[in-house]
Amino acid sequence: MFCPNCGAEVDDNARFCNNCGTEITGSTETTETTESVDSSAESTASTESTESTESTESRAEDVQKVETYTDYSSNGGSAVNDSIRGFATNRNIVLCIIFTIITCGIYSLYWMYVLNEEINSLSGEENATNGGLVILFSIITCGIYSLYWYYKMGERTDTIKEKLHMSSGSSNILFLVLGIIGFGIVNYIIMQDVVNKAADKMA
Secondary structure, eight states, X not given: OBOTTTOOBOOTTOXXXXXXXXXXXXXXXXXXXXXXXXXXXXXXXXXXXXXXXXXXXXXXXXXXXXXXXXXXXXXXXXXXXXXXXXXXXXXXXXHHHHHHHHTTTHHHHHHHXXXXXXXXXXXXXXXXXXXXXXXXXXXXXXXXHHHHHHHHHHHHHHHHHHHTTOOOOOHXXXXXXXXXXXXXXXXXXXXXXXXXXXXXXXX
């Protein structure tokens, strides 16, 4: 640095010229001001960088939430119904009973067939014995096979109830007892009620 009065070279931090004694103003202040400006600029840059990072993270979270909502909406709320899969038909139970009575039990064979297919599908056991064979075996064994069928349907009905978050017990024992005492129609009613609830859930 040079003296503004005589032009002699002086120390950067000197307050007076060694040659002429003139006070050199602004030397220290200039340095301090420069350092202060630099420090302020660094602080501002750091703050802006932090805010930018936080803003980016916030936007990423918002985008993720929007995508999640979009996926849920586009699937029609499928996340709620993912636990229950298969096919089911909502039937009027009263009409099924009336048809069984007026056809002297013939309709009950059809009812047995469709209940077997739908309960197997809903419980995830599509490869189980199909409805046609169930009817055939029941006729050949004079109804004995139907008792076994009631027992298995009870187990599968409980599986569907669990998927529907319904209270489930030992339906297999209940179905077997009702079949033995001749109240198989009650088993049909219970099975159809569960199938109807599953159909409503998947609607």
